[in-house]
Amino acid sequence: MAHGGLLHSVEGGLLSHGRVLSPCSGSACANFDNLALDTEITVIMDSGDSFFGIFKGFNSETCTAILQYQNFVTPPSTTNILIDCTKVAAIALGPIA
Template identity: 35%
Template sequence: MFLCNLFGCSGGVCSILKNLQPGEVVTVTGKSGNIIGPAVFTNFNPNTCIVTLEEENSVTPPTTSITKISCKEIESITFIS
């Protein structure tokens, strides 16, 4: 059984991500201070608490990085309009 099934992905950032629509552009700050984004939110798995983000790299040729992070390890989310 997954840890998040025992304790739930609820409250704070996890609750925001549960309701976020795929395709939203966000910048995420992790609890370690690492900044991810701007990135496209693609998925939230409520069974594992894992968020999937796609971030375009600014190298030539352009590439896309896929980042998976637990919602419990995210300190803040900035929405980009």
């Protein structure tokens, strides 16, 4: 797909002047990209659902953030939640009361 002769589809990204542009370009993506690992955050999705956990990583190629959720039922365990950055409405540092 061309746009003004400069942009072309390249496996989910765009090619502009010979560079592949990440499909992940929203403000949530930029915030995840700059967030320190192991930061406690609450992610509010555009659906209204929210997730509290520890930030474990971000992949700008797939536009996915990894949040580790602590399950306090017996026996305690952790679960990694993969979050689609394009569906994030807000990111709060720490828990939301």
